[in-house]
Amino acid sequence: MSTPQIHLETLPRSIQLVMTLGFLALAAFPFVGSDFYSAMVVRMMILAIFAMSLDLLQGVTGLVSLGHAAYFGLAGYVLAFITPQNEAISLYTSLPLAVGGAALAALVIGFLVVRTHGIYFIMVTMAFAQMVFFIFFDNKALGGSDGLFLNFRPDAGVIDLENKQVFYYFTLGCLLAVYGFLRRLLWSPFGRALSGIRVNEHRMRALGFNTFSHKLAAFTLAGALAGLAGYLWAAQSGFVNPELMGFHMSAHAIMMVILGGMGNFAGAIVGALSFEYLLHIFKDLPDVGEFKTGKHWQMWMGLFIVALIIFAPKGILGVISRTFGGSAERKESGHE
């Protein structure tokens, strides 16, 4: 029994095909791409995990968090703190600690913020993220504004994460696992309840759902998955700084989710990859005379996002399903 899809929750065939081809392309990329571009794609995949974690709040539950980078950055910092100077730390202890730390922070902050609605939710999530940012930014003991270096990637036993190729496929594996998990969760009783909260929270409460605990669980889980992304980011780059939990990081994640299309996780992946690719293009724009076109990449990105929201409010996935069709799009005639 499918739901009419304002958010393309049921992916049309065209999008399923795009996703399958996309995953195959990601799997094949290290064989054709240079090291430079492979590292870039790893970063894209990590951001895709981050964007999916935000989509659980933004697209599925209808909670727009402007402070989601806090959990991304925190997990990265946890890894940086617990990695010794002279040797690697086991993945099997550091990953649970980093993800658990991010989840705990999300649980505590979530307990305070998920009571609020709409614009207030946006403001308090941002306020808490800014607090976290400045705690790290202003404290030399926590790395200060310069951040911290990691000398070793986590030790995963037989999986040699110091190897670039291995790390690539490890990240791709995480991406697929998170995507599969969240798609499954979307159709679970928990996922259906979150969807109901997005559409009509008042009625959910009248039906007997404890919407507070559902939103808190979603917030915590989203924080944990953002933490996984942040952990991978720190492991890959060997470096963490407060920018990872900064306002721009949070805002970029929101744009990624909107760019791809909200509420189905596929859009978050497409959005994250496209966003990073566009960023790369805009930053590399050739100078026109004295005008440094590439320096103003934020302006081009801004214009692009504005144009997208006007012409394709359902993001890239919306364009794909409208152009190539598929079963879900036709049923869609509703509005919220």
Add this chain to the structure above:
Amino acid sequence: MSDHSMQRQSLMSARGLTKRFGGLAAVNDVSLDLWLGHIHAVIGPNGAGKSTLTNLLSGDLPPTSGTITLDGHNITGWTPEKISGHRLGRSYQKTNIFTTFSVWDNVRLAAQSRVQPSPFNPLGWFRSAAKMTAVNQRAERAIELAGLQNRRHAMAGATSHGEQRQLEIAMTLATEPLVLLLDEPLAGMGQAEAESMVQLLLRLKKDHAMMLVEHDIDAIFTLADHLTVMVNGQVIASDVPAVVRADAGVQAAYLGEETHATVGEEH
């Protein structure tokens, strides 16, 4: 007060219920009982406080003073979700559904509320909601009771006004309540739809304690076992319908003009 209140089990009762919005007492010192197997109708002109009373009983609004008991529990100040969990179901005067979901998904979600696993339990994240057999059965029953069998796949927001009213009832029934608070279920319905709704309410009466807020006087005299008349937030009469009908005060304050108004609307 007539003797039926003595014979029946009062499932829900309100005592001295008051709700003030600033200086205005929208509900002022209202006491009432809902009995199993009875329909307790509440009537009154617009602004009499009927919807506010419903919101107080369902926990959508906290009362300023007074107490509410439900099935032996003092539920004053409880959240709507907790009250719902103690088998109170309500429908809304202004249709309050999941407009972008199908009719089936609306009712299925309502039925799911009865067995909702803790959102923090990871095992629940991997289950398929569509394969919860008991939930599907409960939803199916509610869909059939409300007569929406042929509209399962329609998007709720795209169905007719009457169907949305039926959906309101189906969602409420899917939570398998003992106490039903129905806020103008007949509002805006066509004659045939209203007739089948009246039949449904008569069928539901046996196993439920029901409060029915309604404007349709004919329906009320068909359905109600007990009738409470509210004006300006206060109860001005509360008794079996025949006694209320004969009450001179009620006639003056309300019934006469409203009957004319209803007849006038229908023609």
